[in-house]
Amino acid sequence: MKINKTKNATQRFIGLFLLVMLLMFSGLLLIMCQTNTQAKQVIVWDGEQATQGDGWVTENGVCTVKTQTTVAHSGTTAVQFTFKSMDVESEADWIGAGWNWVNWQVGPYGTDITTMKNFTFWLKVEGVAADMRFNLLCNGSPALDMPEHHTTKVPVSNYCPQWKDGQWHQIVVPLADLVQPAGFDAMHVAELQFFNTGNGNGSFYLDDIAFNASDKTSGHNQI
Secondary structure (H helix, E strand, O other): OHHHHHHHHHHHHHHHHHHHHHHHHHHHHHHHHHHHHHHOEEEEEOOOOOOOOEEEEOOOOEEEEEEEOOOOOOOOOEEEEEEEEOOOOOHHHOEEEEEEOOOOOOOOOOEOOOOOOEEEEEEEEEEEOOOEEEEEEEOOOOOOOOHHHEOOOEEHHHOOOOOOOOOOEEEEEEHHHOOOOOOOOOOOEEEEEEEEOOOEEEEEEEEEEEEEOOOOOOEEEEO
């Protein structure tokens, strides 16, 4: 009888020990999954949680870039680039803007994209637009906007053919398409530049600008 009691106690102890270990392992696995998910995306501007940013526009035509709270993909705020020009004849007359999410701090400021695979943002168009092309700009010292700070430009139509339909679309672009020149600092990316490449009278709305490490390499989502 005494032996059976000892055996039962031992079995209960082993069962309790295994249960505790299983719970600890499950908790650790959950933390690892959450950490991995968080590391897979870096939001640089969304108007609610990531709010730092400022913009510039070309002087051609009538252009403005600002945050507004009338149209947004998520939350209540999005960036609006408004343009009006009907006499664009060449690339020299381009209409464009930029959104800098480090507020023009020059030096080692910006987003490290060395482990990221895609650049993403949500886009909505109102009015008449030609084509939208965009690129990324890294930070630099002693000055911004040097030739080696710019990736190549790509057209949004390559990733979302129906981008002018007046709906919100998530544009997902492989970073490999945004070719980085020699001297580009991928550890301090600071700005999205975008251009209406012809005549137009309308607005681009941009929201939820981010980088991610997803294996999804291109395409778009629509809401």
